[in-house]
Amino acid sequence: MKILHTAISAQKISLGLRKKNKIIGFVPTMGYLHEGHLSLIKTARKKADTVFVSIFVNPLQFGPQEDLAKYPRDFKRDEKFCREAGVNFIFYPNVKEMYPENYSTYVNVENITEKLEGEIRPDHFRGVATVVLKLLNIVQPHFAVFGQKDAQQACVIKKMVEDLNVNTKIIVCPTVREKGGLAMSSRNTYLSLEQRKDAAYLFKALEYAKRKIQTENYNRDIDFLKSQMTKLIKSRSTVTKIDYISFNDNRTLAEIDSLKNIENKEILVSLAVRFSNLRLIDNIIIKR
Amino acid sequence: MKILHTAISAQKISLGLRKKNKIIGFVPTMGYLHEGHLSLIKTARKKADTVFVSIFVNPLQFGPQEDLAKYPRDFKRDEKFCREAGVNFIFYPNVKEMYPENYSTYVNVENITEKLEGEIRPDHFRGVATVVLKLLNIVQPHFAVFGQKDAQQACVIKKMVEDLNVNTKIIVCPTVREKGGLAMSSRNTYLSLEQRKDAAYLFKALEYAKRKIQTENYNRDIDFLKSQMTKLIKSRSTVTKIDYISFNDNRTLAEIDSLKNIENKEILVSLAVRFSNLRLIDNIIIKR
Numbered sequence: 001m002k003i004l005h006t007a008i009s010a011q012k013i014s015l016g017l018r019k020k021n022k023i024i025g026f027v028p029t030m031g032y033l034h035e036g037h038l039s040l041i042k043t044a045r046k047k048a049d050t051v052f053v054s055i056f057v058n059p060l061q062f063g064p065q066e067d068l069a070k071y072p073r074d075f076k077r078d079e080k081f082c083r084e085a086g087v088n089f090i091f092y093p094n095v096k097e098m099y100p101e102n103y104s105t106y107v108n109v110e111n112i113t114e115k116l117e118g119e120i121r122p123d124h125f126r127g128v129a130t131v132v133l134k135l136l137n138i139v140q141p142h143f144a145v146f147g148q149k150d151a152q153q154a155c156v157i158k159k160m161v162e163d164l165n166v167n168t169k170i171i172v173c174p175t176v177r178e179k180g181g182l183a184m185s186s187r188n189t190y191l192s193l194e195q196r197k198d199a200a201y202l203f204k205a206l207e208y209a210k211r212k213i214q215t216e217n218y219n220r221d222i223d224f225l226k227s228q229m230t231k232l233i234k235s236r237s238t239v240t241k242i243d244y245i246s247f248n249d250n251r252t253l254a255e256i257d258s259l260k261n262i263e264n265k266e267i268l269v270s271l272a273v274r275f276s277n278l279r280l281i282d283n284i285i286i287k288r
Numbered sequence: 289m290k291i292l293h294t295a296i297s298a299q300k301i302s303l304g305l306r307k308k309n310k311i312i313g314f315v316p317t318m319g320y321l322h323e324g325h326l327s328l329i330k331t332a333r334k335k336a337d338t339v340f341v342s343i344f345v346n347p348l349q350f351g352p353q354e355d356l357a358k359y360p361r362d363f364k365r366d367e368k369f370c371r372e373a374g375v376n377f378i379f380y381p382n383v384k385e386m387y388p389e390n391y392s393t394y395v396n397v398e399n400i401t402e403k404l405e406g407e408i409r410p411d412h413f414r415g416v417a418t419v420v421l422k423l424l425n426i427v428q429p430h431f432a433v434f435g436q437k438d439a440q441q442a443c444v445i446k447k448m449v450e451d452l453n454v455n456t457k458i459i460v461c462p463t464v465r466e467k468g469g470l471a472m473s474s475r476n477t478y479l480s481l482e483q484r485k486d487a488a489y490l491f492k493a494l495e496y497a498k499r500k501i502q503t504e505n506y507n508r509d510i511d512f513l514k515s516q517m518t519k520l521i522k523s524r525s526t527v528t529k530i531d532y533i534s535f536n537d538n539r540t541l542a543e544i545d546s547l548k549n550i551e552n553k554e555i556l557v558s559l560a561v562r563f564s565n566l567r568l569i570d571n572i573i574i575k576r
Binding site: 007011015018019021102103104105106107108109110111112129130133134137138140159160163164165166167252 | 295299303306307309390391392393394395396397398399400417418421422425426428447448451452453454455540
């Protein structure tokens with residue numbers, strides 16, 4: 001396994017691999033790797049000759065009030081993790097390498113970035129789209145693997161790749177969960193024992209919605225479902241705020257406000273919940 | 289020579305050529321080709337195994353009050369032109385192919401797009417950057433060739449390619465001029481005989497600035513130069529308005545307001561002038 005610090009060195013290696021007809025798989029991450037990332041790397045490992053992982057805590061996708069400075073980092077641990085997972089190259093640039101002085105180009109995906117996470121975190125997806133496009137241009141992968149946990153991110157990246165004719169296939173892998181149901185996240189490291197127990201109720205609420213929607217002849221409306229989910233989550237004492245609970249078309253992110261006429265659609269039920277300073281997101285996809 | 293109408297067919301051919309180690313040169317155009325384009329194609333022809341030309345009048349770079357509908361088009365003529373110039377592939381998509389329904393991704397290059405043309409044509413460079421990035425992703429060229437006549441466009445594209453780590457070299461070729469000095473442009477076709485004669489004074493004014501700046505110990509300020517250039521251009525009766533005459537650093541486009549301390553800098557002197565409905569731009573690069 002090799003660690004690359006500059007865009008030019010990574011791009012050179014990738015172009016060389018492409019000339020030799022090697023299939024390149026890519027897993028972009030912000031580091032502090034966990035089982036969720038491992039499942040992405042395993043997926044890449046299965047389909048690719050060469051697996052690239054990038055580790056870069058992208059300042060562009062953090063708001064001024066967000067946790068950029070204290071986002072967890074441990075490169076030595078990540079390096080070992082990648083080596084054991086069979087990664088071939090880690091692309092590990094610093095901020096100056098990605099955004100040199102006078103950097104000024106940004107990618108905006110309109111419409112689908114304006115709701116859910118985008119509504120609460122303005123410019124977040126501009127940062128995500130910009131860094132992912134840069135990484136795809138650097139690593140030149142045949143495919144890139146993302147986690148379903150960041151559902152809107154996956155939609156935004158798919159849309160960007162399609163709109164800009166980027167020659168990379170986007171693969172989205174199911175969310176990996178802890179035993180109690182809590183979605184794996186680097187940020188979970190900050191949860192107290194009690195918060196961690198309560199955080200499992202996010203998935204319980206999502207499963208409740210799934211069970212109800214898939215019940216034949218279920219005829220309550222979505223507002224009722226939302227209020228029941230809200231009750232369930234608010235019953236946990238360490239929950240300080242629910243930012244949103246939302247039902248959307250999983251492709252267009254159009255809001256779904258009724259369970260009528262949703263045959264053949266994938267319903268994305270997503271939520272964001274705060275535990276004091278910590279903010280967790282989760283989601284489930286439901287086919288009726 | 290082959291004509292390709294879809295992004296997917298062009299991309300497939302390009303990726304195949306790259307695998308065979310063929311060098312791909314690319315000349316993006318809006319069609320209605322002239323001697324200026326020919327010089328770009330010739331440059332590509334010299335350095336590449338395979339030359340792609342795109343012909344696409346990009347609606348995204350026209351403002352609502354601009355000449356999109358009446359922009360000159362003649363594909364049969366362009367096709368013949370390309371064949372005679374030794375082009376291998378014309379990429380000739382329609383608007384739906386480039387911007388399907390629900391298209392929503394845009395590339396913004398900040399700062400350098402806010403002055404000169406960008407000040408008068410808001411969103412123009414957003415349209416340019418977006419379409420050029422799409423075309424580079426489709427054609428996958430090793431290098432792309434642009435004309436110096438659109439000086440700010442060349443700066444914006446170079447900046448975008450650098451910022452986004454695009455794996456394409458940008459080559460800028462000198463402006464080709466008619467005998468009297470008028471810069472070649474598809475829009476020249478709309479000039480009356482008298483306007484065409486007067487339009488030659490744009491270059492005369494630029495040459496005047498060059499001559500003065502390169503005169504040893506020349507010590508007038510830039511405002512004086514601008515006023516002399518303005519006088520010269522306004523002396524022509526078909527000129528209706530000067531949008532700007534501007535002196536800028538050719539790399540950063542920072543405004544130059546004094547001839548002191550400009551050693552080793554390339555000075556871009558650029559102007560935009562209206563002849564009734566028609567708007568012409570021109571520029572010259574000066575090294576002191």
